[in-house]
Amino acid sequence: MRQLLAVAAGLAVLAASACSAPAPPRAAAKPSVTSTGPATLPAPTGAHPVGTTALYLKDTSRPDPWNLDADARELKVTLWYPTKRRDGQRAPYMTPKESELMLKGLRIGGVPDDTLSKTRTNAIKDADPAGEKLPLVVLSPGFTKPMSTLTSLAEDLASRGYVVAGIDHTYESYATTFPDGRVAECLACDSDTDSGFGTGVAQIRAADVSFVLDQLPAKWDGSDRIDRSRIAMVGQSIGGAGAVAAMLKDSRVRAGIDMDGSTYARIPKSGFTRPFMFMGSPQHIPGGRDNSWDRDWKLLAGWKRWIVLSGAEHQSFTDGPLMAGALGIKPPYGVLPAARSVELTRTYVAAFLDQHLKGQRQPLLDKPSSRYPEVKFCPATCGQS
Template sequence: MRQILAVVAGLVVLAASACSAPTPPRSAAPSPTPTGPATLPAPTGTHPVGTTALYLKDASRPDPWNLDVDARELKVTLWYPTKQRDGQRAPYMTPKESELALRHLGIGGVPNDTLSGTRTNAVKGAEPAGRKLPLVVLSPGFTNPMSTLTSLAEELASRGYVVAGIDHTYESYATTLPGGRVAECLACDSDTDAGFGTGVVAGRAADVSFVLDELPSKWEGSDVIDRSRIAMVGQSIGGAGAMAAMVKDPRVRAGVDMDGTTYARIPKSGFTRPFMFLGSAQHLPGGRDTSWDRDWKLLTGWKRWLVLTGSEHRSFTDAPLMAGALGITPTADVLPAARAAELTRTYVAAFLDQHLRSRRQPLLDKPSSRYPEVRFCPATCGRS
C-alpha cells in the first residue's frame, strides 16, 4: 500500500507506507506566479556554518537495492562551525537533482532548476573550527535526499554541533555520486513488499555504523569531533532509522524520531538511552500510527513524546519553505513554514543540548506559553 504525503501544500509525493502512517493531502490554491528562489531561515546560533561533502564506499557489503553493485556507496554531507563568514554558499541541490525532484513530485509550470536555486547559509568548503564538538547524524525520509533537512542541519551547526547527513543511496529520487553519476530510487520498486520498513531501517542502521567507523580517517576535519557524544535525528523512516541505529550501535547515545513509524524492535527488558518522539497529529496516542504507543512502554530512560498542533508529515523538513518558489499557497489551517521550522529546530536543539552537553532544558519539562502548539504526550496531550 502506498501512502500519499503532502510535500508542499497541494503537492503529492508517492512514498512507501514505511515512511509513516498515511497522511491525507491538503488542497491549496496556486499563486499567480512563483515568488522566486526559496531562502532557508538564518541559523540562530553564534557560529558561522561551513559544509562539505564526503563520499564513502563500504566494500564489506553489497548494495541492498542495486544487485549490480558489490559495495555500498554513500554520500555524507557535513555541516560544522567555522570562523569563515564570507564565501560561496553551498548549493541546496544540483540542477539535475532539482529536475528529478520536480518530476518525482509531479510539479510543472516552474523551471526545472527551481529547487537548486534555494539560498542556503553554509559556506562551501570552509575550515571547521572548535574542538571536541558533539556529533549529530541526520537521516531523511524515504524518497527524500539529505538536502531536505538542510535548515535543521545549519541550525545545529551554528549552535556548535558537527552534523553528518547521510544520503541513503537508491532510497531517494536523486543522489549524486562521484563523477556526476546520479543514483535514482531503486528501493521505490520494492516499497510494497512485506517487511519493507524493517529492512530499510536495518540498512540505515548499517549505514550509520559504517559512517561512524569511517569519519575519523576519511574527513580531514574530524579532529573537532568528540566521538563520545553522538546522537541521531531523522524524519519519517529516517526517524525510524534513529531507533534502529541506537538499538544496534551503542555509540549513538540519544535519538529523535520526527514523525516516523518505528520498525526496529526494542528489547523487552527496556531501552534506557534518551529518546524523543516529535510528530504530527497522526502520532497522538491511539492515532492512526500505533508504533509510538507500543515503543513508549519500552523506553525506560529519559523520554518525551511531543506533538505539534497543525503540523503535517512534511512540517519537519524544508518542504514547506519551498511553497512560494513553486507557486503554491498553503492552506490556512497548516502550521506556517517559518513556525514549523522554528519549533523543529528549537526542540531538537534543546534535546541535544540536554543529552550531549548536559545542559538542563526546562523547555522539555512541560508545555510552554511561548510554544503553545507543542503538546506533551501521552498524559496531557489528549486527542483532537
C-alpha cells in the same frame, strides 16, 4: 502505509509516503499560485558561522541492497560544522539535475526543472572547521528524499556548536550525485509494497550509520574536532525509524529523535534506556492512525519525551514548507506556517541535544510552554486545544 508529505492537503503533491512508492509520473499540473521565486533558508540561530563539505564513502564489506550490480555500498555524507569564516561561496542546495528528478518524482510541474537548485543556503562551501571536541549529530531523511531536505535544521545545529553528518542513503531517494557524475535514482521505490519493507529499510540505514561512524576519523580532516563520546541521531519519517534501529545496533549513538516516522525496529522487552524523543504531527497522538509510538513508548525505559505539534503535517519537520512559494503552492488555512514549523523543529531538537549531549538542562522539555502553545506533551496533553 501512505503518509502525506505535504504541509497540508494542498501540498500533498510534494511527496509520497515514508514507505510507499511514488505514483507513476503524470502530466505536469499548473501550480495553484504563482511562484514567488527561489526559496531562501532562514538564517541559523546560533553564534557560529557554518561551513559544509561532502564526503563520498564506499563500504566494500557489503553489496548494495538495492542495486544488484553493485558489489559495494556507496554513500554521500554532507557535513555541516562551525567555522570562523563568514564570507565565501554558499553551498548549493542541490544540483539542477537533482532538482529535475525531485520535481518529477513528486509530480510537480509548472515551474522550471531547476527551481529547487536555486534555493539559497547559509553554509560556506568547504570552509575550514572551527571549535574543539564538538558533539556529533547524524541526520537521516525521509524515504525518497535527499539529505538536502533537512538542510535548514543541519545549518542551525552547526551554528549552535555541533558537527552534523547527513547521510544520503543511496537508491532510496530520487537523486544522489557522485563525484564522477553518476546520478543514483530511486531503485527502492519499486520495492516499497514488499512485506517487511519498512523493517528492511530501517536496518539498512542502521548499517549505513555504523559505517559512517567508522569512516569519519579517516575520511574527514576535521574529524579530530568531534567528541566521539557524544553522538546522537535525528531522523525524519523512515529516517526516524532508522534512528531507533541505529541505536539498537550501535552503542555509540547515545540519544535519538524520531520526527514523525513510524517505527519498525523492535525494541527488546527488557526495554531501552538511552534518551529518546518522539516529535510528530497529530497522526501520532496516542491511539492515532499510527500505533507504533504507543507500542514503543512502553519500552523506552530511560529519559523519554513524546511531543506532538498542532497543525503540523508530515513534512513540517523538513524544508518542505519553505519550498511551497518557490513551487507555486499555497498552503491551506490551519497548517503551521513554514517559519513557525522551522522554529519549533529547530528549538525542540536543539533543546534535546543540548540536554543529552552537552549536559545543559532544558526546562523547555519538562512541560508545555506558553511560548510554544502548538507543542503538546503526550500522553498528558495530547488532543487538547
